[in-house]
Each structure stands twice: as C-alpha cells, then as structure tokens.
Amino acid sequence: MEAKMQHYKEKYRPQFHFTPKEKWMNDPNGMVFYKGEYHLFYQYHPFGTKWGPMHWGHAISRDLVHWEHQNIALAPDEHGMIFSGSAVVDWNDTSGFFNGKPGLVAVFTHADTYPGTDRPRQRQSLAYSLDEGRTWIKYKENPVLADEEITDFRDPKVFWHHDTGRWIMVLAAGQSIHIYSSPNLKDWSFESAFGEGEGAHYGVWECPDLFELEAGDEKKWVMLVSLGDHPDVAYGSRTQYFIGEFDGKVFVSEADGADVRWLDEGKDNYAGVSWSDVESNRRIYMGWMSNWRYANDIPTKPWRSSMTLPRELVLERVCGEYKLFQKPIASLEGLREELFSLQDSLHVPAEYPLAGIHGASLEIVAEFEYEDHAEFGLKVRKSAEEETVIGYDAGRQELFIDRSRSGESDFSSSFASRDAGRIVSGDNRLKLQLFVDASSVEVFANNGELAMTSLIFPDPGSDTLELYSAGGKAVLLSLKIYTVNSIW
Numbered sequence: 001m002e003a004k005m006q007h008y009k010e011k012y013r014p015q016f017h018f019t020p021k022e023k024w025m026n027d028p029n030g031m032v033f034y035k036g037e038y039h040l041f042y043q044y045h046p047f048g049t050k051w052g053p054m055h056w057g058h059a060i061s062r063d064l065v066h067w068e069h070q071n072i073a074l075a076p077d078e079h080g081m082i083f084s085g086s087a088v089v090d091w092n093d094t095s096g097f098f099n100g101k102p103g104l105v106a107v108f109t110h111a112d113t114y115p116g117t118d119r120p121r122q123r124q125s126l127a128y129s130l131d132e133g134r135t136w137i138k139y140k141e142n143p144v145l146a147d148e149e150i151t152d153f154r155d156p157k158v159f160w161h162h163d164t165g166r167w168i169m170v171l172a173a174g175q176s177i178h179i180y181s182s183p184n185l186k187d188w189s190f191e192s193a194f195g196e197g198e199g200a201h202y203g204v205w206e207c208p209d210l211f212e213l214e215a216g217d218e219k220k221w222v223m224l225v226s227l228g229d230h231p232d233v234a235y236g237s238r239t240q241y242f243i244g245e246f247d248g249k250v251f252v253s254e255a256d257g258a259d260v261r262w263l264d265e266g267k268d269n270y271a272g273v274s275w276s277d278v279e280s281n282r283r284i285y286m287g288w289m290s291n292w293r294y295a296n297d298i299p300t301k302p303w304r305s306s307m308t309l310p311r312e313l314v315l316e317r318v319c320g321e322y323k324l325f326q327k328p329i330a331s332l333e334g335l336r337e338e339l340f341s342l343q344d345s346l347h348v349p350a351e352y353p354l355a356g357i358h359g360a361s362l363e364i365v366a367e368f369e370y371e372d373h374a375e376f377g378l379k380v381r382k383s384a385e386e387e388t389v390i391g392y393d394a395g396r397q398e399l400f401i402d403r404s405r406s407g408e409s410d411f412s413s414s415f416a417s418r419d420a421g422r423i424v425s426g427d428n429r430l431k432l433q434l435f436v437d438a439s440s441v442e443v444f445a446n447n448g449e450l451a452m453t454s455l456i457f458p459d460p461g462s463d464t465l466e467l468y469s470a471g472g473k474a475v476l477l478s479l480k481i482y483t484v485n486s487i488w
C-alpha cells in the first residue's frame with residue numbers, strides 16, 4: 001500500500017503530463033474518441049525501463065487531462081511484437097466484427113523476423129473490441145498487409161475518407177509514406193507513395209498521419225512524418241509536416257521539395273499523431289516527449305518517458321502562407337490556480353516582480369514588446385546552480401530554450417543544448433504561453449505559431465523564476481502565472 005502511494009511523487013515525475021505508473025513507454029498509439037472517452041494506447045514494455053518487446057499500454061480520459069490506467073490492450077503473439085498503429089470507430093461495421101453495430105478497430109504493426117533469419121519483418125494486423133476498448137480480440141487472419149521487399153514497413157494510421165467512401169491507411173515504408181485504401185479494413189490496395197525528394201530524409205520515416213483541416217474558406221490536408229535519429233544530426237529524432245491536397249489516392253505537397261517544416265523546434269516531441277473521431281472535427285495531437293538519441297537513458301524511475309500535452313492543431317495564414325499552429329487544449333485551464341498577475345506593464349528587468357514566487361509546476365502567459373536588438377525572456381526552474389532559459393533573440397528573430405544548465409544532463413552528451421526556432425513578429429511583440437512541469441518545458445509562441453518542447457531534469461528545489469533582458473529594451477505588457485494542479 002505504502003509503495004503504491006509513492007507513485008506520482010517521485011523525483012522528476014510529471015504532474016500534469018501522461019506517464020505510465022512504471023516501466024518504459026514510447027509512441028502514443030491507437031488514439032480514438034468513442035462514447036465520451038479518449039483512448040490513449042502507447043508503446044509499452046511492461047517488464048523493463050528500457051525499450052523491449054512492445055505491447056500496447058492503455059489509458060482512458062474524458063477530458064484529455066485526467067487519465068485512468070487500463071490493462072494492457074495488446075501483447076506480443078506468434079506474429080511478433082506490437083509496434084505502433086492507430087484505432088478507428090468502424091461506424092458502419094464495414095469490418096463485420098460487430099454484428100451491424102459500431103465498434104473500435106485497432107490497426108497496428110506486428111514485428112518479428114523472417115523465419116530462419118534476423119532480417120526484421122513488419123506486417124500490419126487488426127484487433128477489435130466488443131467492450132468499448134476494454135479488451136481486444138486479434139483478428140484470426142492477421143496479418144492483413146505485408147511487403148517482402150520493404151524492411152521498414154510500419155505504423156499504420158487509418159481514417160475514413162468521406163469523398164471516396166473508403167478507409168485510407170498511411171504507412172511508413174522505408175523513406176516514403178505509402179497510401180492504401182480498403183472497403184473493410186481487411187483488404188488493402190496500394191494507391192500511391194509520397195516522399196521522394198520531399199522534406200528531410202536523414203533518418204527512417206516513421207509514424208505518419210494524414211488529416212484535413214480548415215484553411216480559411218478552403219480545406220487542406222496535412223501530413224505528419226516522424227524522422228528517425230541519425231548520428232550526424234544534432235537534433236536526433238524529429239517530426240516534420242507537409243501541407244497539400246489529397247484526393248483519396250495521392251497526396252501532393254504544396255511545399256518546395258527541399259523545404260522542411262518542423263512540427264516542433266524543441267528536442268522532445270516525437271512520433272506524435274492525432275486522435276480519430278473527435279467531435280466537431282477537432283484535430284487533437286499528442287507526441288512522445290522524448291528523443292531516440294537519449295530516451296533509454298533519461299534519469300527517471302520507476303517509469304521512463306512521458307507524453308506531450310495534448311494540442312489542438314489548426315492552420316493559420318502567416319505572411320501569405322499556411323502554417324500548422326499548435327494550441328494546448330483548453331481543458332488544461334481547469335488545472336490553473338492563479339499565483340501572480342501583473343497589474344501594469346513594466347520594463348524588464350528593472351523592477352523585479354517575481355522574487356518570492358516558487359513553482360515547479362507552472363503555466364506562464366506573457367506578452368512582451370521589444371526593441372529590435374533585444375534579447376529577453378524568462379528563466380524557470382532556477383536556483384544558484386541551475387536554470388532553464390526561455391528567450392527571444394530579436395536580432396536573430398529566434399525563440400530558444402537553453403537547457404545547458406537546466407539540471408542533470410550527464411546521461412547523454414547531446415542533452416545539454418540550446419535549441420532555437422525562427423519566429424518573426426511584425427509588430428515587435430511576442431506572446432508566450434509556457435508550461436513548466438517536473439521534467440519538461442513546453443513553449444507556445446504567438447498563439448501556437450511556434451512550439452518548443454524540451455525535457456529538463458532540475459533539482460526539485462530549483463523552483464524560482466527570473467525575467468531578464470539584454471542588448472535592448474523589452475517591456476512586459478502582461479503576465480499571469482498559474483500553479484498547475486496535479487492530474488494524479
């Protein structure tokens with residue numbers, strides 16, 4: 001009993017991000033909304049705190065903020081481990097699993113090796129649930145899709161395409177995304193491949209997603225593609241996106257081939273995809289808050305890895321071009337407890353208002369006005385020895401997170417870094433919404449135009465805040481600080 005009560009109080013344990021009680025987790029899987037419940041499955045190794053034989057762990061939420069852990073949904077079997085994949089509501093029982101009623105179907109990768117060799121074999125399989133996701137039955141005729149030529153062949157994300165009245169699957173296939181269609185989730189036909197000459201290719205392509213979003217009066221399709229780690233690249237594993245058109249067969253990106261658009265400019269947002277079947281066509285995304293470069297070595301126990309905050313994805317026009325914006329979902333506001341509110345604007349840091357404010361679990365909403373060459377921002381999780389700097393360098397037009405002195409970092413030489421992303425503000429103003437948890441910071445700039453997600457491992461006692469500026473004037477126009485209550 002006592003040991004149980006210690007859960008969620010451990011050093012570095014996120015207080016408002018999803019983590020398994022214990023053991024290893026990676027990618028979010030099978031995200032689907034059904035009968036008032038958001039399901040989150042995840043790559044899970046129930047017997048260790050490093051990556052190992054993959055299962056699907058499972059949790060359910062009604063608000064995407066508070067989670068209830070469920071039993072393991074899928075375990076390895078004669079076809080191998082259970083790699084990443086998705087889940088859908090089969091509203092019209094196209095699969096025939098549900099006796100004419102709606103039900104949940106999971107589409108995932110079975111991973112083993114070709115008989116008598118150690119060459120990886122990855123094939124797509126189905127499971128269905130007759131009890132609203134509580135337990136899962138694997139389809140007898142698994143696998144349903146295989147390809148003997150392509151070794152990396154995984155992470156099916158499936159959705160119903162209204163215009164053509166068929167299921168569509170996007171699947172990572174080596175350095176491209178394959179698109180398949182099916183009337184019944186069981187029989188799949190190849191439609192097209194996307195990726196050659198498009199975007200970044202330094203690592204293997206993984207975990208695709210494809211969905212439609214409103215773009216002013218029109219609609220556009222967005223494809224997410226995660227890119228595996230490569231030793232020559234400082235960032236490690238990362239996620240890119242493409243905006244374009246999809247006609248039910250072929251996805252065409254609008255970008256110049258060589259253009260790369262990163263979903264996140266921090267280091268720790270990988271393998272994320274969106275929830276299926278969410279009401280009002282909202283597109284809600286969640287990523288794995290880690291990086292393959294050091295994921296197996298981060299200093300947490302008895303669990304390893306956490307998810308990002310859920311974010312709503314929307315397209316907004318910036319300088320004549322659509323960009324994918326990420327907005328932390330509104331239901332997080334329910335966790336707020338106001339700690340500080342600035343009454344009048346002030347020069348940073350001449351009058352110093354934050355002395356005496358402590359917090360390791362915070363949401364900070366601020367707006368700055370700045371001179372052209374100023375650098376300014378906030379230091380969080382601060383003590384004499386440690387600080388994480390979230391700053392804007394107006395000269396370079398760069399938002400950055402500097403975690404080089406953030407706390408424990410000796411588990412990987414890649415960890416202590418300063419990471420930056422470009423964001424241009426026409427009116428010399430910058431809005432920041434910032435979430436600080438026990439072992440992470442997430443920054444959303446200018447209403448979600450730029451997102452940065454980074455792990456940090458500060459001492460629990462490093463809990464003060466500081467405003468700073470250098471090289472030019474910065475004025476704080478507004479500031480609110482909230483304590484974020486624990487979800488556990």
Ligand code: FRU
Binds near residue numbers: 027043084155206
């Ligand atoms: C991405 C990934 C997926 C794979 C899973 C295995 O992080 O490599 O491509 O299905 O992890 O756990």
